[in-house]
Amino acid sequence: EIVLTQSPGTLSLSPGERATLSCRASQSLSSGYFAWYQQKPGQAPRLLIYGASSRAIGIPDRFSGSGSGTDFTLIISRLEPEDFAVYYCQHYGDLLWTFGQGTKVEVK
């Protein structure tokens, strides 16, 4: 079973700063089946990135995804006030969907 480990657990940054979120897999993954989501308190998740690097419709270009193999990254180039939230990575494989435990991006 694939395990996704996100780091850091919490990222304390100020608006305007750059956020770098990491997701490491326990074994090599197909990047075609890798996604990132944003979730705010009391809300459903929102798809940001699919296929490791493709932005979903309506997602600002300050969000970018990259990676392959076991290491994947989500970068928010300049944090806006609405970007403070929890971010999850997700992989599909072996007929199952797996999530990382989440990274909370909070206001410093």
Next chain:
Amino acid sequence: DVQLVDSGGGLVQPGRSLRLSCTASGFTFGDFPMSWFRQAPGKGLEFVGYIRTKTYTETTEYAASVKGRFTISRDDSKSIAYLQMNSLETEDTAVYFCSRAHRISGDAFDIWGQGTMVTVSS
């Protein structure tokens, strides 16, 4: 507007059953695989189950934790997906979200319901 509305949650005793509904609007429901996820209080997201379209004979996949207890179905004529939950356990307490598979990347999910809370407790 493209929308999913989750309903049917509530308080239920261990061992009992509950059926959740996910009502879609604004898109051709039958063209999309659908999935259910859940989130226990204060925890992360967890896959529950997935149903393919009629083209793929509406086959399903389930997480090991719910296999044999939960069943996903769909009624394309009503644009509704269902999650039948039997033999509920306290560990099933969570907010349940339905979601639509992304048209291009069928393994990501681009539209989500607002979630419905299921509490399993005596």
